[in-house]
Amino acid sequence: xxxxxxxxxxxxxxxxxxxxxxxxxxxxxxxxxxxxxxxxxxxxxxxxxxxxxxxxxxxxxxxxxxxxxxxxxxxxxxxxxxxxxxxxxxxxxxxxxxxxxxxxxxxxxxxxxxxxxxxxxxxxxxxxxxxxxxxxxxxxxxxxxxxxxxxxxxxxxxxxxxx
Numbered sequence: 001x002x003x004x005x006x007x008x009x010x011x012x013x014x015x016x017x018x019x020x021x022x023x024x025x026x027x028x029x030x031x032x033x034x035x036x037x038x039x040x041x042x043x044x045x046x047x048x049x050x051x052x053x054x055x056x057x058x059x060x061x062x063x064x065x066x067x068x069x070x071x072x073x074x075x076x077x078x079x080x081x082x083x084x085x086x087x088x089x090x091x092x093x094x095x096x097x098x099x100x101x102x103x104x105x106x107x108x109x110x111x112x113x114x115x116x117x118x119x120x121x122x123x124x125x126x127x128x129x130x131x132x133x134x135x136x137x138x139x140x141x142x143x144x145x146x147x148x149x150x151x152x153x154x155x156x157x158x159x160x161x162x163x
Contacts, residue, residue, distance in 0.1 A: 006043050013059050014039070016127045020060070023111050023123050024067040025074075038066045056129065057136040064120050064138065071116070110159040118152035121145055 017038055018031075025031045042062050049058050111122055124134045131149075135142045 006046065009042065009046065009055070009059070010039060013042070013056075017059075017063050020063050020067065020123050020127070023108060023119060024071055026112075030070075030074075034066065034070050037070075038063045041066055054136065057133045060124055060127065060129065060133075061137040061139070064124075068116065068120075106160060107156070110156050113159055114152055114155055118148055118155060121148040122152045122156070125149060 014035075018035055021031050021035045021038065025034055042059055045058075045062060049055065111119055114122065120138055121134055124137060129137065131142050131145045134145045138145070140148075
């Protein structure tokens, strides 16, 4: 068990976690709630971290698990509501603050369109995580990370070229 300063962990990872959450949720209020949920889960789980050098994969694994649960919950809620295409058309000013350049905004939109396994690896790779760290965070092999990254890049290229 490793003792960690909770404030330092939040300060270090909050911006990256906000970007990850933005790749899963468009609605600003729901994004804020999801980010808070993730931060609370990380803080409550910190005492179980055995190795301080594994903090980054530990944090991002919790974040992605919470995001996946959030998406699944939202999909169940939306079964009788508006189609996803209508929701995709909505853009929030908060999102534009997170993504300052047009190219970054287009990339984020393209990443949202990826199947979940590819979205997961790409958001972590964009957070400067190594394949080994992504492998640990997602509980998949390094080879699988490479395959998913390659396929995600191919799909992103197709999405961005059609947009």
